[in-house]
Amino acid sequence: MIVFYDGFPVNALTQHTTQPALEVNGVVKRFAGVEALASVNLTLPAGQVLALLGPSGCGKTTLLRCIAGLIEPSEGRILISGEEVSGPRGCLPPEARRLGMVFQDYALWPHMTVAENVAFPLTMQGIAKPERQKKVEWALKTVGLQEFASRSPGTLSGGQQQRVALARAIVSEPRLLLMDEPLSNLDKGLREALAVEIRRLIKSLHLTAVFVTHDQHEAYAMADQVAVLHKGVIQQIAPAQVLYRQPATPDVAKFLDAGTLMSATVDAKGLWLDSTLPPLPLCLPNAEQGHLQIMLPRSALQVSSIPSTYPVEVFASVYQGEFYSVTLELSSGGLRLQMLTQDAPVSQGYLYIDLRQIRAWDSNNRAIELRSVSDHSYI
Numbered sequence: 001m002i003v004f005y006d007g008f009p010v011n012a013l014t015q016h017t018t019q020p021a022l023e024v025n026g027v028v029k030r031f032a033g034v035e036a037l038a039s040v041n042l043t044l045p046a047g048q049v050l051a052l053l054g055p056s057g058c059g060k061t062t063l064l065r066c067i068a069g070l071i072e073p074s075e076g077r078i079l080i081s082g083e084e085v086s087g088p089r090g091c092l093p094p095e096a097r098r099l100g101m102v103f104q105d106y107a108l109w110p111h112m113t114v115a116e117n118v119a120f121p122l123t124m125q126g127i128a129k130p131e132r133q134k135k136v137e138w139a140l141k142t143v144g145l146q147e148f149a150s151r152s153p154g155t156l157s158g159g160q161q162q163r164v165a166l167a168r169a170i171v172s173e174p175r176l177l178l179m180d181e182p183l184s185n186l187d188k189g190l191r192e193a194l195a196v197e198i199r200r201l202i203k204s205l206h207l208t209a210v211f212v213t214h215d216q217h218e219a220y221a222m223a224d225q226v227a228v229l230h231k232g233v234i235q236q237i238a239p240a241q242v243l244y245r246q247p248a249t250p251d252v253a254k255f256l257d258a259g260t261l262m263s264a265t266v267d268a269k270g271l272w273l274d275s276t277l278p279p280l281p282l283c284l285p286n287a288e289q290g291h292l293q294i295m296l297p298r299s300a301l302q303v304s305s306i307p308s309t310y311p312v313e314v315f316a317s318v319y320q321g322e323f324y325s326v327t328l329e330l331s332s333g334g335l336r337l338q339m340l341t342q343d344a345p346v347s348q349g350y351l352y353i354d355l356r357q358i359r360a361w362d363s364n365n366r367a368i369e370l371r372s373v374s375d376h377s378y379i
């Protein structure tokens, strides 16, 4: 089937198939003495955008480069649209993988015009000039830069240069679009605008894309699924809302800064945040006892003037535009908790906690479900 976008055929972009666009199976990458990736598995359906998110050194770029064919995995297989591009039988070079790539520093050739930069992959493929011109025109129009075709990249702004890089990445109808920190060289306002623009473009062309970022807001703005990496391991792959509300491990919760992470103890009396405070009415299934890691999400906390078991004081409050980021101190214990509020916080009050929102993990970092032993969800 040939599909047209803005009058131009984009057949290869819109291959309708049930095959995943990308499969990564048991990929390990070792550099001398460093295991950058430890058995990574993921499957990305066609038409989806995946963000690789995580702290510096967690292996995001290594994974993207393995998918691109820029480095060879030590173990495992990578399939693009069902074709093995990396595995025990060897590795296809990047140029044979039919990918589009966008880099953080744009990687445009300064001695070529914008149009020549965009045409470059087509020239390498030996595509004849008339077709090349047509496709370059389409790609530049798609990113809104048709007026800039004869300009030198050096005369463009950062955002415009990244759009040229994007045009070059899509011009040869890639099976997969790969982007390495595509927005991190741009200032905040432009980053947000371009994130939305890139996502719209990817969706309108029915592309499948994988991008690396260390910025969770960028990941949420652009991706359908976010994979959080920690020390070469994918800890969780999920849509942003699931990730934020139900982080699979304490490392994910910590990286997303989704609330206050702390250790706690559970016994027959309840969940103890601190030995000087009354326990929360929560228990484990089968009445197990022991040490846990828990997270109290910001959204689970409220402060009221109506007395509760937990008197609190506002330790610090930072106005952040539409809300205040507040650090509370539990009066009796000195324990500090993070919360958000839209109204200017009063200096003291009583804490109410939505018990249903508390997340817990056992000593092996496995998520476990807490059960309420109270009739109330807020205490």
Ligand SMILES: Nc1ncnc2c1ncn2[C@@H]1O[C@H](COP(=O)(O)OP(=O)(O)OP(=O)(O)O)[C@@H](O)[C@H]1O
Binding pocket: 031, 032, 034, 035, 036, 054, 055, 056, 057, 058, 059, 060, 061, 062, 063, 214
């Ligand atoms: N060519 C290399 N030789 C040796 N070690 C490497 C090489 N490339 C990456 N590493 C190591 O592998 C680990 C993962 O690096 P990688 O660049 O994938 O992380 P990252 O998550 O992309 O980090 P950042 O956000 O800082 O770019 C790091 O410990 C890094 O030092």
